[in-house]
Every structure is written in structure tokens, then in C-alpha cells.
Amino acid sequence: MEVLFYVVPLLMIGTAVFLLTRVVRRAREVRSAWGSGLTAEARCLRTYTTTSGGGETMVSTTLHHVYEFTTRDGRSVRFEESNGPATVVEGDIVTVHYVAERPERATAHAPARGKLAAESGCLVAFLGVFITGCVIFMVVVHVFFSTADAFFP
Template identity: 55%
Template sequence: MFELLFYLVPTLMIAGVGYMAFRLVHRARRISRTWQHGLTAEARCLRMYTTTSGGGGDTSVSTSVHHVYEYTTGEGVQVRFEEAGGPATVLEGDFVTVRYLPEQPRLATESGCVLAFLGLIVVFCLGFMAVAHAMFSAADGLMP
């Protein structure tokens, strides 16, 4: 029964990493398609605000800039969206150019690095399972 944990936990971790990799590739393909085939529109920054995380004191505090934009598609549909981690140089009332896919009005190096990291996690989990299997097999051979 105890041995099951040495197989179940890494298997669940591999499944989670697989799902994260799937979502990452899906997002990267959508962004690539938007840059290649997307239309442009002028969007206006309706709101800019910051959020902080971390407790301060002995722990570090990180601040994230958020923007709320609104634009009108070529078909006359108004779209409003929020962007986290945008540039602090864009202020309320500023106009920016946005790209969107007509059917969905709402980055390769980064994605590659994250996929490589996720791959390392999978390799670690598989290695852990192999070592655990060898260890339990050796222990079974020593039992009378």
C-alpha cells in the first residue's frame, strides 16, 4: 500500500504537467495565429490600477500593473478586456493598437523555456518512479 504512493503521486504530477503543457501550447498557437492573421484596432485604456502581493516586512512585495481596454471591431462589436502585467507607461485615456482574431475578439521563446522546464519535471518524476520501483523490487527479493 505504501508503495502505491511512490507511483501515484509522480503519476498525478506528470498528468498535471501534461495539462499545463497543453494549455501553454494552445495559448502560444493562439497568440501566433493572432499575430499572423489578426486584425488591428485602436483601443482606449479605460482604467489602470496596480495590485500587490506579498506580506511586506521580511517577505518581498511584488506589484503588478493592470489595464482595462476597450475597442470596436470592424463589425462594430465593442470588446472590453483586462491585461495584467502591461506596461506602466500606458495611462488611463491613452490609445494603443490591439490585434484580435475576427472569430475570437478577445510567445515562442517563453513557451519553449516553460515547456523545457515542464519536461524536466516529467523526467524527474519518471526517474523517481524508476528508483522507487528498483528499491521495492530489491526489498522484495530480500524477503524470505
Template identity: 50%
Template sequence: MGGGFTVLVWVLVAFFVWGGVATVRRYRQRQAAWESGLTARARVVRAWVTAQAVNNTVRRIQWHEYDYTTHDGRAVRFKESGGPRDRGQGEEVLVYYAAHEPDKATASAPQPGKDLAGTVFVLIMLVVGAAVLLSQWASLSGV
């Protein structure tokens, strides 16, 4: 196989690794926010939906942007995906945050088991995808 194909394979593997790192990072941020015991009332500043096409299927992703003030008086604004579709601009919600990363807050109620299961599922899919890609590359290139 040509050098360009090999480069593409490794770029895709790097994408899988980046996805895994980002997934674990967000999982750890949410856990830290839930375990900190710090909460605040936040206001929904903006709500919107993005569309993502995967295998000719459109997937809608709900986004919200929140404003809140930490217990020590810092104003914080953050964005989060995956919230309820009926949550609208101006609505007040409870957010969980860690003192060392208030901009990595979450408006999701604590569900550590569900969050862990989702994280593990995503990681398994990324590993399987990378393994299939590398095995196909190896068989096509004769490695």
C-alpha cells in the same frame, strides 16, 4: 511507495501537461492575432498587479483589462498579463486580434521570435520538471 504518493505524482504530471497545453494555446492565439492584420484602438478599463511566490521569491505580474470594438462593430473585453507597469486605466493602446477569436486579442507589439523563444523555454522547463519528478518517483518506488 504508497498509492497516495503515486496518485500525487500523476496529478503533478497532469499539471505539467496542462501547463504545456496552455502555453502552446496562448502562443498560437497571439500568433493568429498578429498575423491577421486586424488592429483596433482599445481603452484600458482596469490595471492591477498580482503577486506569486516561487521559491520564497515574490514575482509581480502586471494585468490589464481592455475594451475595444472590432472592425465589424462587436464590442470586446479581454484581460492580458505581462503588460507594461506604467500603462494605466483610461489609456488608449493598439490591440491585435483575429476575427475568429476577438476575445483572445493582445496589446503586445508583434515579437514572434521573442514569443517563440519564451514558449520553447517554458516547454523545456515543464518537460525537465516532469522528467525529474518521474525519475525520482521511479527510483523511490523501485519501478
């Protein structure tokens, strides 16, 4: 039974570490795309929304855009990006920023380094606190079970 108090927090920590790496990786990709200086005009091919939640939880809606552009070397690239502006609809032309080596990791978000740092920093801080809380919980449970064995043989 006490194994459950270790396995569940470890699974939660694993999920948080996975999310942490995704947040940091995407922030680095976007920052690199903005810093590369390479831009292109892209056409929005499709927009769609996804929803999650419901029932007793809050419903969350995410707007997705699918863009296509041509790189400077003539390669046609299509990519999808979430949380874009709701004012961009199918057929609109937008400016995308990309890195020459990985144009499929482009972004249509306008450069906003402070906003990116704040968003990423808050998520990293939250996930760090969450992971720390899980570790503290496991330590407390370990101490409780090890002292309980001494008092209740």
C-alpha cells in the same frame, strides 16, 4: 505507503501537463492574432496587480490590464491581459491585434515573434524536463520497491 510515491508525482505531472497546454495554447493565440493583420485601437479601462507568495517564498507581482475595443464589424469587445507594459495606465489608447473569429482572445503586446518563441520554448523545455524527472523518479521508486521485496520478504 508506496502509493504516495506514485500519486504525488502523477499529480505533479498532471499540473505540469495542464500548464504546458495553457502555454502552448496562449502562444498560438498570440501568434494568430499577430498574423491575422487585424488591429484596432483599444482603451485601457483598468489596471491592477496581483501578488502571490510571501512568508518564506519570494513574492511575485503580476500586472493586469483590461482593454476594450470595437471590431471591424462593430462589435464591442472587452478582454484582460496579464504581464503588459507598466507604462500603460487607465485611459491610454493602445493598438490590439485580434483574430476575426475570436476577438476576445486579442493581445495588446506588440509583435515580437522571437521573444514569444523563446519564452514559450523555455517554458515547454522546463516543463518537459520536470515531467521527465517525475517519470524517472517513479521508475526508480518502482524498481526500488520491487527489488526491496525480493531482499526483505
